[in-house]
Amino acid sequence: MSDTGVTVKKNVDFSEWYVEVVLKAELADYAPVKGCMIIRPDAYAVWEKLQEVVNQKIKATGHRNTYFPMFIPEAFLKKEAEHFAGFTPEVAWITQGGDTPLEERLAVRPTSETIMYAMFSKWVRSWRDLPLKINQWCNIVRWETKATKLFLRTREFLWQEGHTAHATAEEGEIEVMWALNMFKDVIENYLAIPVVLGTKSDSEKFAGALYTTALESIMPDGKALQMGTSHNLGQHFAKVFDVKFIGEDKQDHYVWQTSWGITTRLIGAMIMVHGDDKGLVMPPKVAPTQVVIVPIPFKGQEAEAIAAKTKEIQGILTAKGVSVILDDRQEYTPGWKFHQWELKGIPVRIELGPRDLKAGQVIMVRRDTGEKIPVKEADIAGTVEKLMLDIQDNLLAKAKAILQEKTTLVQSYEEFKTVLDSKAGFIKAAWCGNPECEAKVKDETGATIRVRPFQKEEPTTNCIICGQKAKETVYFARSY
């Protein structure tokens, strides 16, 4: 562990604060290869928790995990023109194997539609083979040229990608929404981050998709972060990769496809949204360690009694399925330990000193509020259980309030620019639907349409850019 805590305040220099928390709480580190990161155990454990939850949900609905090669022949990427144009600028290319130059260079997967659907075309023969619903957890490479941001922008990251093929357009649409809502559940109920659901504008959709749905959120610095996407691919890829089936009607049909994914950037979002000036704050449901017990050392018989009691408490909580660390290291003081475990965001700290021992109690300290709660011995397990729920709820409630506070409805392009440069966040504005207006905003302000929300709001003005009749209210923001 690092020797000092976070030295920058979250609301003074957010970007520097973030880097300090990530490095000092040992969530990630810069790799010795440019643009790449190391995901350290406390962060990787969050990813494993997300994997567990997502796996449970996708398997319960008949999706199955699989693994495809990460090498994609250039010719495959090229088959769908939009897709190729969208991804090629960021592709890492393998050109040599051992001592031999390759005849055709291979892309390291920026996403796996093309190589997967080449196989779908072989595997899908009849309506009996549908729906085909697979998923893979893997590494992805996109050769970013902008500055590296741990978890948020790295050349390699981890994700899951679900890919499905269906007999009808309607089934495809249902799948797109199923995946999106599954992600909403995971992000809101595990990471405690509220999200806005909707579709992307055409200019922001996935390269090759019919349309893209997404979950968007606002970070404390007012920038939007895309938390996950679910694409309706229609029959675009099916036609290019010849994924056909013989229907019950004995006729040939192209399948209808979807793809959807979340990435390790969600860990970055969790850090940004919940962290504070003391460091990380882990939502209990994803925290690799939920409780840390710190004995307050004393001498003689009392020390032994405290040691025995803290071990007993550890046993009781472990038996209840709580993940507990008993930090009884002799070489550190209790104060030092408090700071370290606060930095690492452990939801609840339990202190036990000689006075507590006599009183038959412990002191519980909530990481989210700092509140100190004396708890009678008999109530320890029950109180921890309740605190886990309370802290989880409180983090989501606080994040919801911030999301709301950082969402502004504007009446004009002037107001739009003022808000964007002051508080930023989501800016709800009336839009005519014309991509030119969207492009103008992007050129002039850097903000893009993050999401066209499913929860429709009637425009209260004409299009704030061109003044023509507005079609809808959309969410603009500058984004990660």
Added chain:
Amino acid sequence: MSDTGVTVKKNVDFSEWYVEVVLKAELADYAPVKGCMIIRPDAYAVWEKLQEVVNQKIKATGHRNTYFPMFIPEAFLKKEAEHFAGFTPEVAWITQGGDTPLEERLAVRPTSETIMYAMFSKWVRSWRDLPLKINQWCNIVRWETKATKLFLRTREFLWQEGHTAHATAEEGEIEVMWALNMFKDVIENYLAIPVVLGTKSDSEKFAGALYTTALESIMPDGKALQMGTSHNLGQHFAKVFDVKFIGEDKQDHYVWQTSWGITTRLIGAMIMVHGDDKGLVMPPKVAPTQVVIVPIPFKGQEAEAIAAKTKEIQGILTAKGVSVILDDRQEYTPGWKFHQWELKGIPVRIELGPRDLKAGQVIMVRRDTGEKIPVKEADIAGTVEKLMLDIQDNLLAKAKAILQEKTTLVQSYEEFKTVLDSKAGFIKAAWCGNPECEAKVKDETGATIRVRPFQKEEPTTNCIICGQKAKETVYFARSY
């Protein structure tokens, strides 16, 4: 599913039989990129089971999962000369990112010692930071030029790699053996494959290691397969990457390191060892589906009663934690279903027809022996539970008998060659310890020393190659 079963007999053309089982049981497929494979859901589920078991064991002993970049700068690989020489011929190189040629080409990880230990050097400061015990599950690339063999030889595969750093040589040695025995437990008790444990000869050890320990087994065609390795790296890498710590004695010391791993080739071993002429045979403990229920269709009221009863049985078994498929598809006959599920290796099939319904029983069919067992309704759950254990035990016992049968002690080089070209398998022979004798055998026969067993056997002859005094009895074999 494919329309036909396996057409080749295991003991007639083992190699072709293997390919048919893998493809027809839908365990893997050749990828459209040369040398690569797709791991399909039924095989990936076995990998997930192995991950679950290994994760449980490594986490219980203080190891933590992490993720390092798959790109390794060429300069890093070069730092340990033996390591570089060992891996470079099989490295895939990234030379271009987007439109820009890279200044230094990047290796796609053939193993992660170098990039990990560069970070260890930064993270390890004092004895308090030790032991450092991490693990990662990831993809690995080795640019094989020999013919692709699904699961056994592909350019990309999946593995886990454990990496640890310790304060003393002794702790490192203990870790090496801990990992090896952990693998033995997983391979024997989950995959039901017996293994021989020992060290590798110097010429076969991991590039850069002090010594390599390994688990070796014999496949039904008499060729050896390395099932896992655990390396004692000593201080080689620590010195090259400057991984030092200040001891309790206030002095600088280099750490002692280990690394160890198993790969997706274990799935290939499972297929080869247990499969038969009908297809795959899954050991119950790793089978994604343990029981398939096939209702024998009938008309009218009886059909409804059978449907209801099979659903009830599915519910009962699911509640007991058994993984069950109820195959009530109308479009296939029971006979077709029997063949398909046998091909896929499901440990137990439950049949229920009108006569069984009347008799208040089901028929259970063991995949490993083909035995048909009438089971009274009330005994279904208990019998399934017992069959899972019996089948698991039976598969291991059968495999142990084969391993023993395929192990031969020879007295001379002549006998060695005769055995190698007839039954093959492990050939136990006396060896003087001279690498020149080892090299001669390899040159002349293609066989290598697979393992110097921990379970020592006194040599019964002089070295079978040079005739000098023998040091030990070692296991030779031709290998995958």
